[in-house]
Structure formats: C-alpha cells, structure tokens
Amino acid sequence: MASFLLLLELGVAYFVYRATYCLYFHPLVKVPGPKLAALTSWYCAYYDVIEGGQSVWKIKTLHEQYGPMVRNVPDVLHVKDPAFIDELYTQSPPQFLSQANVRKLVPVVNETLEDLHRRFEGWAKEGKPVAMRAPWPAATRDVIAAYAFGGGVKCLQMADCNQPFFQLLNRERAGEVTVHFSWIMTAIIKMPPSIMNKLSPPIPHFQRFIDLGKIIESIRNDKEPPERSTIFHDMLRKDVVGSEKATARMVDEAMVLAIAGSDTTALTMIGICYENVTQPKIFERRRAELDSAWPDTTQPPDPVQLDHVPYLNALIEEALRFFSSATHRQDRMAPNEDLVHEYTDGRTLTLLRGSIIAMTAPLVNRHLSLYDDPDAFDPDRYIGAPKLMHLTLSKGTRQCLGINLAYQELQTFTAGVWSN
Numbered sequence: 001m002a003s004f005l006l007l008l009e010l011g012v013a014y015f016v017y018r019a020t021y022c023l024y025f026h027p028l029v030k031v032p033g034p035k036l037a038a039l040t041s042w043y044c045a046y047y048d049v050i051e052g053g054q055s056v057w058k059i060k061t062l063h064e065q066y067g068p069m070v071r072n073v074p075d076v077l078h079v080k081d082p083a084f085i086d087e088l089y090t091q092s093p094p095q096f097l098s099q100a101n102v103r104k105l106v107p108v109v110n111e112t113l114e115d116l117h118r119r120f121e122g123w124a125k126e127g128k129p130v131a132m133r134a135p136w137p138a139a140t141r142d143v144i145a146a147y148a149f150g151g152g153v154k155c156l157q158m159a160d161c162n163q164p165f166f167q168l169l170n171r172e173r174a175g176e177v178t179v180h181f182s183w184i185m186t187a188i189i190k191m192p193p194s195i196m197n198k199l200s201p202p203i204p205h206f207q208r209f210i211d212l213g214k215i216i217e218s219i220r221n222d223k224e225p226p227e228r229s230t231i232f233h234d235m236l237r238k239d240v241v242g243s244e245k246a247t248a249r250m251v252d253e254a255m256v257l258a259i260a261g262s263d264t265t266a267l268t269m270i271g272i273c274y275e276n277v278t279q280p281k282i283f284e285r286r287r288a289e290l291d292s293a294w295p296d297t298t299q300p301p302d303p304v305q306l307d308h309v310p311y312l313n314a315l316i317e318e319a320l321r322f323f324s325s326a327t328h329r330q331d332r333m334a335p336n337e338d339l340v341h342e343y344t345d346g347r348t349l350t351l352l353r354g355s356i357i358a359m360t361a362p363l364v365n366r367h368l369s370l371y372d373d374p375d376a377f378d379p380d381r382y383i384g385a386p387k388l389m390h391l392t393l394s395k396g397t398r399q400c401l402g403i404n405l406a407y408q409e410l411q412t413f414t415a416g417v418w419s420n
C-alpha cells in the first residue's frame with residue numbers, strides 16, 4: 001500500500017512538473033494554441049484515433065482561430081503559411097531513385113500494366129462493379145516488390161489482390177494509432193507469431209510481410225547479383241559501416257519502402273479514376289490527347305513520350321494536389337539557427353533552434369494564396385503554368401525518395417488503363 005501511495009505521489013509530481021514546464025517554460029510557450037494541446041499530445045491523437053483521421057482538419061480550424069502559427073502538440077509548432085515553405089523545407093533532396101534508375105524499371109511497370117489489363121478484363125466479363133481499393137494497392141506494391149526484392153508472389157495475380165493484407169494496414173485505424181503510439185507497432189513486430197495469430201486472424205498476412213528478414217538474408221547471400229539488380233542488392237554491396245547493413249536495419253528500410261511506395265501512389269490512382277468516371281469533360285480530353293500521342297495501344301506507352309503529354313501530366317499534378325495521399329505532419333527542425341516568422345501585420349515570432357516545426361500537405365494544397373478556387377478539381381490550373389507548389393511529395397532533404405517512380409507509375413497506369 002505504502003509503495004502504491006509513493007508511486008501515486010511520484011506520478012502526480014511528474015504531472016505537475018510536466019504541466020508547469022509545458023505551459024510556462026517550454027521554448028514554444030509564446031506560440032498561440034489551445035492550452036490542452038500544449039499540455040498533451042493526446043489532444044491531436046483524439047481527433048485521429050477516436051474521430052478517425054480528423055486531426056488535420058482540427059488543425060485547420062485551430063489556424064482559423066489562432067492564425068498561421070499554432071502549437072498543436074506540446075513539442076510541435078504547426079505552420080499554415082505557404083510563404084514559410086522555402087524557409088522550412090530547404091536543401092536539395094538526395095538522389096536515391098534517380099530518373100535514370102527508374103527508367104530501368106520500365107519493364108516492371110509495363111508488366112504490371114499488363115496484369116492490370118488482365119484483371120480489369122476479367123472483372124468486366126463478370127459484369128460486377130470493382131472497388132478500386134483492390135487493384136491499385138496491389139499494382140503499386142507489385143512494382144515496389146520487384147524493385148526492392150526482385151519480385152515474389154504478385155498481388156495482382158492473387159484472386160483477392162492480397163486485400164486482407166492491405167485491409168490489415170488500414171484496419172481499426174491502425175495507421176492513426178501507430179502514428180501517435182509508435183510503440184504499438186514495435187510491440188506487434190516483436191510479438192511471437194502464435195500470439196499475433198490469436199489476436200487477429202488476418203495477422204499471418206502481416207507476418208509474411210515482416211518475414212522480409214529472410215528475403216534480405218537471401219539477397220545478402222546471392223553470390224552473383226541477378227540480371228535485374230534490386231535496391232537491396234545495391235545497398236548491401238555499398239561501402240558503408242556494417243551496422244548500416246544489418247538485417248534489422250534493412251528490414252526497417254524495406255518496410256518504409258513497401259508502405260511509402262504503395263498506398264500513396266494507389267490512392268492518387270483511385271482519385272484519378274474517380275475524376276475520369278465522374279467528369280466526362282476530363283475523360284474526353286484525356287482520351288483525345290492520348291489517342292494522338294499514343295495511337296498504337298498494342299505497344300506499351302513510352303515513358304519519355306508521356307513526359308510531354310500536357311493534359312495527362314496536368315491531370316496527375318492536380319490529383320496529387322487535390323487528393324494529397326500523404327496527409328501526415330511533415331516535421332522539420334533547424335538545429336543550428338533560430339527561424340523568424342513574420343505575420344502579415346509586421347509582428348514577428350522567433351522560433352528557437354531545435355524547435356519542431358511542421359506543415360501538412362492537405363492544408364498547404366488548398367491555400368487561397370496559392371490557388372484560385374482550391375476546392376475545385378481543375379487540371380487546367382497546371383496547363384502552360386510552371387508546376388505550382390503543392391506539398392504532397394514534400395520538399396527539401398526529406399522530399400519523397402520515390403518521386404520519379406511515383407510519376408512514372410502514375411503516367412503509365414493512367415495512360416495505359418484508360419486506353420482500353
């Protein structure tokens with residue numbers, strides 16, 4: 001009993017210390033925002049986990065109330081001011097999946113397009129509606145699996161397009177929960193498979209996914225790199241310290257690639273399909289343009305040529321802006337310099353070095369200072385104009401590493417699937 005009381009007292013003392021620090025002494029104390037959000041990260045977690053992915057829209061209302069700088073989490077300052085983008089997202093991104101490397105993947109993307117044709121033809125014969133949630137994550141995952149691991153079982157060749165796996169990733173608000181409570185994901189990964197299976201029957205699909213260690217090991221043991229070398233063949237043969245190439249580290253990288261490179265592109269494709277089906281004008285213009293740019297549809301589309309098809313690319317850019325498949329906070333930190341934000345009325349706010357500062361793509365992408373009528377889906381806004389800013393693929397050193405692959409898939413799949 002005495003030790004319980006001691007624990008309770010320690011807990012209360014810690015709470016009082018933490019609350020006093022957050023409300024009166026924290027470096028972000030001058031940033032406006034609700035007191036509850038300054039006290040606990042559960043404030044935003046509530047809107048994601050309980051309300052279902054709503055924290056981004058809650059942040060939008062906080063900006064309406066408190067202005068362009070808001071403290072939405074104790075340690076994070078959220079910005080809604082496009083003029084601050086170049087200040088925050090600086091330096092060039094790393095050249096990981098360069099355009100030249102991605103061009104080597106043309107056969108993989110084209111094979112996946114053929115698989116898509118087969119599946120769509122099959123569904124058309126059955127005469128049943130198709131939920132777009134099935135083919136697109138399967139297609140994008142097949143591409144990334146070929147590039148990262150040299151293939152494996154193709155999702156598009158499975159009768160259910162490996163849907164239980166994708167449903168598991170999106171089940172029970174798993175994404176939202178693990179964003180706020182990352183230890184849960186760590187615990188799941190470390191759990192013995194027998195307990196995992198009891199907790200959730202579809203878990204074996206995830207188990208297969210985290211068996212990536214075996215794939216990495218077999219790539220490591222390959223004496224000769226295969227004809228079509230994979231990212232992990234390259235990484236494991238790079239001249240870097242051993243710990244950088246440890247299997248656990250490589251598995252983490254593989255999971256990031258598999259998740260980052262599949263749902264994002266898939267959701268953009270779903271948006272493009274939706275607009276093609278619901279807006280006849282878009283359907284007709286895209287078709288007329290592709291009929292002349294790519295008349296012989298028995299041949300696969302040429303990606304270099306697709307780079308120069310204006311309406312197709314405008315449609316893709318607008319889908320990236322409008323549907324913004326990566327909705328998470330893009331945190332950054334300036335470790336060595338204070339940043340200064342200037343309000344429109346001339347007041348300034350100094351953000352001390354080391355502060356975590358973030359923007360969120362859906363809010364930037366619909367900012368009135370960047371776009372006329374931002375809530376309308378209008379590919380024409382990109383015709384003839386230099387690429388207008390959107391933050392969907394981020395900027396600076398942490399810009400999406402798969403940007404070239406994403407564009408290539410979006411171009412080939414949009415042109416290819418709708419040609420038929």
Ligand code: HEM
Binds near residue numbers: 097144265329
């Ligand atoms: C429409 C498709 C895509 C969108 C919207 C998207 C979006 C993003 C964003 C916003 C980030 C930066 C995250 C941050 O700043 O916090 C990112 C990082 C990344 N993306 Fe993409 N992405 C897409 C496609 C891809 C593809 C196809 C690949 C696969 C090669 C990929 C691989 C990555 C990787 C490896 C990172 C780095 C993760 C890290 O820094 O830890 N992405 N992506």
